[in-house]
Amino acid sequence: MQKAKTLDDIYNNFEGNRPLSENEYDFFINIYDNKLKRFIGNIKRNKNKQNIFFIAGQRGNGKSTILNNLKHENKEFEESYEIRHIQAMEVFKYDDIDIVDILLGIGFNLIDNNDLEKPKKEELEKEFKLALQEVEAINSGELTKVENNSTNGTSQISVDATLTAKVGFLSLFSAKSSLSSTYKADENIRKEAKRIYKFKNKDLLTMINSLIQKYRQMKNSSKEILLILDGLEKLNNIDDVFTKDIDILRDLECFKIITMPVYLKGIVDIYNVKAIDFTMEMDKDGTIKNLELLKDVITSRIENLDLITDEAMKLAIKMSGGNLRQLLEIIQKASTEAIDIFETDAIDIEEVQSAIKLIQGDLDYKVQVYAQFLKEISIAHIVNKENKDDLIDTLRSGLVFAYLNGKAYYDINPIIKDNLNRLSWNHFYP
Numbered sequence: 001m002q003k004a005k006t007l008d009d010i011y012n013n014f015e016g017n018r019p020l021s022e023n024e025y026d027f028f029i030n031i032y033d034n035k036l037k038r039f040i041g042n043i044k045r046n047k048n049k050q051n052i053f054f055i056a057g058q059r060g061n062g063k064s065t066i067l068n069n070l071k072h073e074n075k076e077f078e079e080s081y082e083i084r085h086i087q088a089m090e091v092f093k094y095d096d097i098d099i100v101d102i103l104l105g106i107g108f109n110l111i112d113n114n115d116l117e118k119p120k121k122e123e124l125e126k127e128f129k130l131a132l133q134e135v136e137a138i139n140s141g142e143l144t145k146v147e148n149n150s151t152n153g154t155s156q157i158s159v160d161a162t163l164t165a166k167v168g169f170l171s172l173f174s175a176k177s178s179l180s181s182t183y184k185a186d187e188n189i190r191k192e193a194k195r196i197y198k199f200k201n202k203d204l205l206t207m208i209n210s211l212i213q214k215y216r217q218m219k220n221s222s223k224e225i226l227l228i229l230d231g232l233e234k235l236n237n238i239d240d241v242f243t244k245d246i247d248i249l250r251d252l253e254c255f256k257i258i259t260m261p262v263y264l265k266g267i268v269d270i271y272n273v274k275a276i277d278f279t280m281e282m283d284k285d286g287t288i289k290n291l292e293l294l295k296d297v298i299t300s301r302i303e304n305l306d307l308i309t310d311e312a313m314k315l316a317i318k319m320s321g322g323n324l325r326q327l328l329e330i331i332q333k334a335s336t337e338a339i340d341i342f343e344t345d346a347i348d349i350e351e352v353q354s355a356i357k358l359i360q361g362d363l364d365y366k367v368q369v370y371a372q373f374l375k376e377i378s379i380a381h382i383v384n385k386e387n388k389d390d391l392i393d394t395l396r397s398g399l400v401f402a403y404l405n406g407k408a409y410y411d412i413n414p415i416i417k418d419n420l421n422r423l424s425w426n427h428f429y430p
Helices: 007-013 022-027 034-045 063-068 076-080 099-112 118-140 161-165 179-185 187-197 201-219 246-250 267-271 291-299 310-320 324-341 349-369 371-380 385-396 414-422
Strands: 052-057 081-087 146-149 155-158 224-230 255-261 275-277 400-404 408-412
Touching: 007 324, 034 052, 034 076, 034 275, 052 063, 052 246, 063 081, 063 224, 063 255, 076 081, 081 099, 099 118, 099 179, 099 187, 099 201, 099 246, 118 187, 118 201, 179 187, 187 201, 201 224, 201 246, 291 310, 291 324, 310 324, 310 349, 310 414, 324 349, 349 371, 349 414, 371 385, 371 408, 371 414, 385 400, 408 414
Parallel strands: 052 255, 052 275, 081 224, 224 255
Antiparallel strands: 146 155, 400 408
């Protein structure tokens, strides 16, 4: 990405659905300051693989950009870790994700994406497939699991060599495609995997841990694996992974950073899990702190600042609600309004107002569906158990924003305020 010199450049530079890559660090603006410093410091000091560093947030808060640029924020990361960054939406693009999907996704990622020499790569894949077949055979009663106590006190599993020729779960995979892409694309394969491994989570965990250790041996590297599971909070029906299956995640034998839904931050505390949130903070008067930092997000991407007025930036920042994705979307739409509708050579208040109306139109139907809940949020700024489903839906759709500063503070997206006000009180109390 190059700094924008034209309105067309602004359109491309302000794409909110694409996080900054590690090659675009010059455009990264740290709007979370102390939160990010604490997060990086804790990861650097941690020596216990049982610890999981959870990041709580919602779409548009800039979590993926932060994770993409971790090694720039602390040079020790690149020296100490092999960072394996798995984007959930690329690997699990479907609903009903459970711990089986996640464990298999980690294994497939290690097989599909490594720079091992070809013989070692093939050996690693063969051993992993054999282990998967073994659990399948045990599950179907076709193989008896035999454990032999070794001299060092650990148990070793005796593997039947005939499994290598056995037709089973892995026969459903395409020989021409990666394991990850085949699993993501084929619903029947995913159903079969859950049938086989649903109640074999511990065995599956053992397999993945063995794969991690084998991979590190083959790499002959002193670097530890830092696994980043990014974007899980964007998936549906994911809560069990962060509650019922937390011990499985904890026992993965690598260092871990995992993103999670912001509404679960308080819930997971009962499992002795602490999460840091990347959300902006509210002061006691309900005003977003440090909102002016978002001006740097805008100006860092524009070389010719005559393309946008200060007043336009202030309005866009105010209406962003502190959500980076929405800020970028406002500026992007304002650039096209300037070009196509107002036929001007700069973005001013009028263009930003027009962009805001377009976004309001996109959200209007959902505002009507959740009108009662949104009205309650705009008054009380808190939720209760009965509202959990509405909270999840409105956070995901960007109707509600979360601000965490010791306690949760929820507010409606400022862009939908007019939509909500236009609805009569009869809509809420028929």
